[in-house]
Amino acid sequence: MNRVLRAAKPWVWLACALPGAWLWALALADRLGANPAEALIRGLGDWALRLLWLTLLVTPLRHWTGWHALAGWRRGLGLWSFAYATQHVLAYAWLDQAGDVSAVLADVGQRPFIAVGMVAWLLLVPLAATSWDGAVQRLGAGRWRALHRLVYAVALLVLLHFAWMRSGKRLWDDVWVYGAALALLLLWRLVHAFSRARARAPAATGRPPSRARG
Amino acid sequence: LPAQPSALPGARTPEAPTPYELVTGYNNFYEFGTDKEDPARLAGRMKLRPWTVQIDGLVAKPLTLDWDDLRRLAPLEERIYRLRCVEGWSMVIPWVGYSLQHLIERAQPLGSARYVEFHSLADRDTMPGLRSSVLLWPYVEGLRMDEARHPLTLLALGLYGELLPPQNGAPLRVVVPWKYGFKSAKSIVRVRFVDKQPATAWNVAAPHEYGFYANVNPDVPHPRWSQATERRLGQGGLWAPRLKTQLFNGYAEQVGQLYAGMDLRRWY
Structure with a gap:
């Protein structure tokens, strides 16, 4: 299995490019519905979110399945999430704020919903920059x-x-789905960190060390 | 649906009408779902005949009008209005109908009536969106009496010279061109005159985001986005420039006096 996963890596990487290519192609051909700018901005944001969640899924999945070659996918998924987030920010700045930097800054200052998104993107920058x-x-x-x-x-x-974006129209369904998925991903890390800490300190608990699992 | 061009000042903007496909294909009509494409796909299930509108509340005598009564209540006019959605997009739509004041005259509201409520159809059998708790059903909207009596407030029965398509609020709806689109109730089955400000659908759902008045105003931002500009749909696709939004959607000259002395930031 690990060999298959390693061989699949470049294909996964390419597959990550597809939704974006599709969105841009439709947008440029004016086939993204009545409000193409909004559809493009939202579509790019959706994929940034999904790929970030997938990035966070790699480590738990690796531990559950023992498919350790999955680790090789993590960086690519994370970088693609950053690439979509960057396009999301640029498309917003260009299509919603007419490429006017002062308008973007004013918008960030006035609207916490925008500010939160912008901070999230800024925090991704050092992660992407140190991904080599x-x-x-x-x-x-x-x-x-x-x-x-x-x-x-x-x-x-x-x-x-x-969630903030959805709140005005009270469309909570997919907020719950993504929220529950993130809760599971984070909960797994807490449990995992806790069991590792116990395994590392056998003397304190007086128990024999369980087999460390990565 | 034969109609004469309206002679009312401000009733016919010279701007290019939004293509029919967009007007009838991109709609907010939550009774049929929350996606913009849902109404065009699903609203055809709505049963449009027979259709009656119940008129009650603070009126001399409650009455029920059917489609033929409504169709003949006043001469039909064509009016070309800008429509500004609270979400930041806009259209230009050639409506067919008559001023709502004709219906109000027929209803003979009492002197104590200060507001008028519009109730939209809420039919569980044909409207899948009612299963969602996004809003309270039926959808209720409302206007102050002077707003409702303003000649620009339109009771629309058609658009583009034909009967209203179901997704646009068939068989009859209100159109209040200086307010955000959600104020213009669709598929109306009841008109009720009241003495207190009505509890309206979006205002109840998110009071800090959607006020009762909901007048188009570039200086009063929505909590999550600016209202200073708008995207005119159907013009230039992805790269269409955003237009500057105008106070009262450009109808300030006609309706500004309704709000003289009111703090529009407070009464958003």
Whole structure:
């Protein structure tokens, strides 16, 4: 299985590009419905969110299944999420704010919903910037890992941004779905971190160490 | 649906009408679902005949009008109005109908009537959106009496020279061109005259976001987006420039006096 997953990696990477290519193609051909700008901005945002959730799914899935080659997918998924988030921000700035930087800044200042989304994107920038192999050595593994824990804050901000966007029209269905999925992903990490901490300190609990699992 | 061009000042904007496909294909009509495409797909199930409108509340004598009564109540006019949605998009729509004041005269409201309520159809058998708790059903909208009596407030029976398509609020709806679109109730089955400000659908659902008045105003932002500009649908696709939104949707000259002395930020 791990061999299959490794071989599939470039295809997964390519597949991540498809929704965006499709959205842009429809948008440029004026086939995105009556309000193409809004459909494009929202579509890009949806995919940024989905890919971020998939990125966060990699580690739990790896532990559940033992398919450790999945780890090789994580960076690509994360970078694609960032790529969609960046297009989402640019499309908003261009199509909603006419490319006017001062209008964007004013909008960020006036509307918490926009500010939360913008902060989430800004927090992704250092993560994307330190996603190359050498960055881990330069920063040191501990510091790199600490920095990349920002992704949890980003996910919560993204969920808030999404929920806020839906709140005015009270469309909560998919907010619940994404919220429940994120809760599971974060809960798994808490449980996992807790059981690892116990495994590392056998003397304190007086129990034999259970087999450490990654 | 034969109609004469309206002679009322402000009733015929020279702007290019939005293509029929967009006017009838991109609608907010939550009784049929929350996606803009749902109404065009599903509203055809609505049973339009027979159709009656119950008129009651603070009136001399409650009455019920059927479609033929409503069709003949006053001469039909064509009016070309801008429609500004609270979501930040706009259209230009050639409506067919007559001023709501004709219906009000027929209803003979009492002096104590200060507001008028419009109730939309809420039929569980044909409206799948009613299963969702997004809004309280039936959809209720309302106007102050002077707003309702303003000649620009239209009772629309058609658009583009034909009967209203179901997704646009057949067989009859209100159109209040200086207010955000959600104020213009669709598929009306009841008109009720009251002495207190009505509890209206969006105002009840999210009072800090949707006020009772909901006058188009570029200076009063929605909590989550600016209302300073709007996207005119059907013009230029993706790169269509946003237009500057006008106070009272450009009808300030006709309706501004209704709100003289009112703080429009407070009464949004």
